[in-house]
Amino acid sequence: MTVYVDYQDLFPDSEETRHVHVLAGNSHLPSDNYVLNEHYCGDISCDCCRVRLEVIAASSRKLAAVVYYAWEEGEEADLDGQNPYLEPMAAQGPHAEAVRGLVEQVINDDSVYRERLKRHYGEVKQFLADHPELAVHEDAARARQAIASWSRMLGEGLGPPTRSPRERNQAKRRRKRKEQRRSRKRNR
Numbered sequence: 190m191t192v193y194v195d196y197q198d199l200f201p202d203s204e205e206t207r208h209v210h211v212l213a214g215n216s217h218l219p220s221d222n223y224v225l226n227e228h229y230c231g232d233i234s235c236d237c238c239r240v241r242l243e244v245i246a247a248s249s250r251k252l253a254a255v256v257y258y259a260w261e262e263g264e265e266a267d268l269d270g271q272n273p274y275l276e277p278m279a280a281q282g283p284h285a286e287a288v289r290g291l292v293e294q295v296i297n298d299d300s301v302y303r304e305r306l307k308r309h310y311g312e313v314k315q316f317l318a319d320h321p322e323l324a325v326h327e328d329a330a331r332a333r334q335a336i337a338s339w340s341r342m343l344g345e346g347l348g349p350p351t352r353s354p355r356e357r358n359q360a361k362r363r364r365k366r367k368e369q370r371r372s373r374k375r376n377r
């Protein structure tokens with residue numbers, strides 16, 4: 190299973206998350222502010238050249254759709270030849286196909302956004318290459334992802350909030366201190 194890294198998790202100060210405002214009557218979608226949260230494959234040996242967009246409807250904070258966009262056309266595109274395409278394994282929202290269409294429109298119309306996605310992909314791969322210790326957290330990331338998708342299936346929205354690298358490091362230090370205290374006790 191591929192572990193996907195939340196771009197905002199790694200770069201919380203980045204203000205480059207794309208929002209799309211859909212006005213009433215303009216589309217098959219309910220009017221809302223749709224937030225395109227970017228996730229990239231966390232395997233540094235993999236060069237899939239794609240982004241996983243988890244599209245959130247801002248009013249309800251519910252997941253509207255999970256859409257992939259691959260900029261290296263070919264094997265990664267969906268069987269129907271669609272690109273962007275819906276994640277077949279994900280629990281999708283009721284308007285997922287219309288959301289996919291919205292994402293397609295944004296990607297086709299906005300070359301700056303397309304380039305930004307590629308740049309962010311490169312930034313994530315570089316960050317992971319520079320921080321091999323983050324690989325330790327892979328199991329935690331998997332567990333978090335599983336919990337998030339369960340709670341989505343249960344209709345509870347987004348699941349637990351993801352922690353920033355700083356918070357993760359703090360937790361790690363706390364665990365380490367606890368561990369040291371315990372081993373001191375044992376050695377007494």
Ligand SMILES: [Zn+2]
Pocket residue numbers: 230231232235236237238
């Ligand atoms: Zn990959």
